[in-house]
Amino acid sequence: MSTYSNFEEYLQDQSEEARKGLQKLRKLILQAAPEAEELINYNIPAFSLVPGGKRDQQIMIAGFRKHLGLDPHPLVMEAFEDELTAYRKGKGSVQFPLRDPLPAELILRMVRFRKDQLEKE
Numbered sequence: 001m002s003t004y005s006n007f008e009e010y011l012q013d014q015s016e017e018a019r020k021g022l023q024k025l026r027k028l029i030l031q032a033a034p035e036a037e038e039l040i041n042y043n044i045p046a047f048s049l050v051p052g053g054k055r056d057q058q059i060m061i062a063g064f065r066k067h068l069g070l071d072p073h074p075l076v077m078e079a080f081e082d083e084l085t086a087y088r089k090g091k092g093s094v095q096f097p098l099r100d101p102l103p104a105e106l107i108l109r110m111v112r113f114r115k116d117q118l119e120k121e
């Protein structure tokens with residue numbers, strides 16, 4: 001397995017379909033949180049919503065063979081549970097099938113929700 005130091009390196013090891021989806025996810029996250037700091041955490045792309053943010057202050061994304069992973073935070077998943085019923089979920093993550101269009105407005109709202117939560121802390 002490769003070790004990545006930035007988003008572009010990570011993209012190089014993805015399928016064309018996953019690469020396109022990850023680029024869309026990145027664009028949506030940066031649209032909702034333009035000041036987010038891009039980094040690699042756990043060898044996948046992450047976006048710190050606060051300067052120098054720790055893991056729970058980041059949104060992480062990953063490409064897989066059949067889906068894209070978005071890991072916003074367990075509280076975000078809980079808040080948007082009713083809107084995520086069509087997707088496979090974990091405690092703090094959701095899987096978007098590569099064959100389907102990304103739910104852009106939902107993703108934007110999820111990122112903004114987490115950003116707002118962190119600003120209140």
